[in-house]
Amino acid sequence: MFAAHQSQLLKGLCPMLLKKKCSRWIVLYTVLCVLALDKADGVIAADTVTDTVDWSAMLADHDLRWNRLPQTWKEAPFLGNGEQGTMMYQIDEKTIRWDVGNSAAHDHRPLEQDDFNEKNAPVLNRGRHFIGHLRVIFPESLDSSESALSLWNAEANGTIRSDDGIARWTTMVHATEPVMRFELSTEGDLKGAKFSYVPERATNPRAIRSKNPRVPANPPPVVNKFTDGVQVAVQNLHAGGQTAVAWLTVQSGHQQTLWLSVKHSYPELDASSQAVSAVRTAAAAAPTEWIKRHRDWWHSYYRQSFVTTGDRFWDAFYWIQQYKLACATRDKSWIIDNQGPWLQPTAWNAIWWNLNAQLSHSGFASANRREMGSALSHRLHLCRDNLARNVAEPYQSDSYALGRNSSGWDLLGHAGQPGTGRPPMDASIGRECGNLVWALHNVDLEYRYWQDTSIRDRVLYPLLVRAVNYYRHFLTEEADGYLHLPETYSPEYRKASDCTYDLDLLRWGNSRLLSLAAEMGISETDEPLIATWREIQTKLVPTHINETGRMIGRGVALTSRHRHFSHLLAIYPLRTLTPETAADRELIETSLDHWHSFGGAMAGYSLTGGACLSAILGDGDRALDFLDGLKPFLHANTFYSEAGGLPVIETPLHGATTIQEMLLQSWGGRLRVFPAVPHQWSDVQFHKLRGEGAYLVSARREQGMTKWLHVSxxxxxxxxxxxxxVDAQWVGSEGVKVNVLEPGVYQAQLPEDGYVLF
Incomplete structure (x- = not known):
């Protein structure tokens, strides 16, 4: 169960008392070798590699458990299937509720109607909307409760007591079908309690918060009941499309089972028929087999990789984030917006592109969980025409961009423009330009880590061409012979010409285009822009630096607290600036120290960002110090909030990525194993983490020393x-060649499906 050390989490909610030491799972992976040493070449022979773990027992150690009813979303058990989601918590002394959410449920008011009377117009007009909730009102006051969220089976259950009654409930959101299943049984003075669905109007949380309602408002929901007992609540949206919730309750004595489906359609008006059909199909299915399909999906998902640090807190945290990730997205499904499928009252009911979406999808590649990142490449591909609509008309023929925020449905949102901005847009948002290039770096992770050329050819290359093109329109050569950018905005800081955020992204994107073109055999005759890319690579102005390290831009130093690492992207995640020379290491260290030198409240992602930068430097102890600083930001269920309690999802997910960065890094053609393990983590193990080039890596560390490493x-x-x-021995499959490049660094040549064991 999750072990949280913060005192504010110890208010009766109890997901924090570990009964067992998580480090015991380290011993469950073993390597069995027959040590037949060949003195001539340092090679050993090995019979086999055996990798086993008792997954059910291991994950049970990390289950979330409660000894009272959760009171808010910050404490609630949460379930999801990448589109639909629910949370359970108490709303008064007799009532509990389950939220009903769907990541697809957006408004669809036209881009042309964005009036910019509020600076985030795309969120107001095309953001997520409220749907409704399920509730149970009990006859008597509720006195006590115990509940648990099983990670292994992705199911929640609990017991609720009154003076003279007891109620038991279970909840699951099916892994592969668009249906949630709820069960409730009651005894004593809690008999008679029943599920009821409460439809809500399709209102926009940001519009409510800013007191800026959309006009005309969406109509109220319409509820209908069919002769077979299925009911449906339909929200027909003013701008077209609909969101529908269908449910069916079956009563057997004092036990109820309720199936519920929530669907969204646009422009079609068939969400209602989809939801009704899903409920009927689920209710008619054999329960045992239906549940087995759900559990089988989750069991297969977890086995894609294994991580343990031996640290009780961070092991539990890590596995809860792997669970949360699969609740929030699926293969070629929805990009994780700031809420995931659990929409709450918020100002951020859409995708934010200047950090949030990229961090939410940052860890899928090294975790070997491709389906947790493929939503980005899929959605960007589907919506590429809208990426052109996001820029001003003169640039739409050859450019793509993303604004600060957009609908997750169509990715429409006015992008910033270098120099003049985009009046009447907010002066800062109207100059924020690099977000699409950053998102495409995440797409590049999918390509590089799986070597899927269809992603390269169909999505990465063509979109990156137009994303770099957008910058190309605004570059000007000055007297110093360099190409300069006019004023743009460094997220969460201020405007600057030669803005480091944009230079870093442009430099990476331009260089990547040249390498991709060479890899694909594209000549300058085939693509005349290659000459321009070479010129940009040669002439793009260097990043501005001073005695404090990397600056925000030309003439703009970092002189005050800055939550974002927008001026440090070249170090992480782009890794175009790495500590391989003494000068570059000193620049990175100076920049990191200065960034975190101002004190005051930072964001949780300031700490995960600092941890990742420290990991690149190989400083595991400092990385852990940063990571430990995240603990006070975490709520009891590992969710996270900012701005006085508004939920945002990316930071805890990035915390899990940070742990992976400490265990394995893959850049510059090298697999760096245990590059930043802190001294406190003396016994560490991972299995089937993934590196660039489609290499799967497993390794074990005991008492601060690597015991073995397997690369396939x-x-x-x-x-x-x-x-x-140093002086490692190795064994490999047929055709494997290993050479020593320098002490402790080896060059391995592996055939397809080949492996090497050090």
Whole structure:
């Protein structure tokens, strides 16, 4: 169960008392070798590698458990299937509720109607909307409760007591079908309690918060009941499309089972028929087999990789985030917006593109969970025409961009423009320009880590061409011979010409285009822009620096607290600036120290960002110090909020990414194993983490020393390996070649499906 050390979490809610030491799971992966040493070449022979873990027992150690009813979303058990989601909590002494959410449920008011009377017009007009909730009103006051969220089975259950009664409930959101299932049984003076669905008007949380309602308002929901007992509440939206919730309750004595489905359609008006059909299908299915399909999906998902640090808190945290990630997105489904499928009262009911979406989808590649990142490439591909609509008309023929925020449905939202901005847009948002390039870096992770050329050819390359093109229109050569950018906005700080945020992203995107073109065999005759990309690579102005490190832009130093690492993207996540020379290491260290030198309240992602930068420097102890600083930001269920309690999802998910960065890094053609493990983590193990080039990596560390490392190649190739082993012995499959490049660094040439064991 989750072990949280913060005192504010110890108010009767109890997901924090670990009964067992998580480090015991380290011993469950073993390597069985026959040590037949060949003195001539340092090679050993091995019979096999055995990888086993008792997944059910391991994850049960990390289950969330409560000894009272949760009171808010910050404490609630949460379930989801990448689109539909629910949370359960108490709203008064006799009533509990389950939220009903759907990541697809957006308003669809036209881009042309964005009036900018509020600076985030895309969110007001095309953001997520409220749907409704399920509730149970009990006859008597509720006195006590115990409940649990099983990670392994992705199911929640609990017991509720009154003076003379007891109620038991279970909840699951089916992994592969668009249906939630709720059960309730009652005894004593709690008999008679029943589920009821409460439809809500399709209102926009940001509009409510800013007291800026949309006109005309969406109509009230319409409720109908069919002869077979299925009911449906339909929200027909003013701008077209509909959101519908269908449900069916079956009563057997004092036990109820309720199936519920929530669907959204646009422009079609068939969400209602989809939801009704899903409920009927689920209710007619054999329960045992229906539940088995759900559990089988989750059991397969978890086994894609394994991580343990031996740290009780962070192991529990890590696995809860892997669970949360699969609740929030699925293969080619919805990009994780700021809420996930659990929409709450908020100002951020859409996708934010200047950090949030990228961090939410940052860890899928190294975790070997491709379906947790593919929503980005899928949605960007589907909505590419809208990426052109996001820029001003003169640039739409050859440019793509993303604004600060957009609907998750169509990605429409006015992008910033260098120099003049986009009046009447907010002066800062109207100059925020680099967000699409950052998102495409995440798409590049999918390509590089799986070597799927269809992603490269169909999505990454063509979209990156137009994203870089957008910048190209505004570059000007000055007397110094460099290409400069006019004023743009560094997220969460201020405007600057030669803004480091944009230069870092442009430099990465332009360089990546050149490497992709070479890889694809595209010549300058095929693509005349190659000459321009070479010129940009040669002439783009260097990043501005001073004695404090990297600056925000030309003439703009970092002189006050800055939550965002927008001026440090070249270090992380782009890794175009790395600590491989003494000068670059000093610049990174100076920049990191200065960024965190101002004190005051920072955001949770300031700490995860600091941890990742420290990990790149190889400083595991400092990385852990930053990571430990995240603890006070976490709510009891590992959710996170800002601005006085408004939920945002990305930071805890990025915390899990941070742990992976401490255990394995893959950049510059090298697999760096245990690159930043703190001294406190003396016994660490991971299995089937993934590196660039489609390499799967497993390794074990005991008492601060690497015991063994296994690398397998899905597609084959040459890779440098740094296993924290000097004079290592190795064994490989047929055709494997290993050379020593320098002490502790090896060059491994592996055929497709080949492996090497150090």
């Amino acid at each position: 190649a899905e597609v084959g190739g040459s890779v440098e390996v740094q296993p924290q082993l």
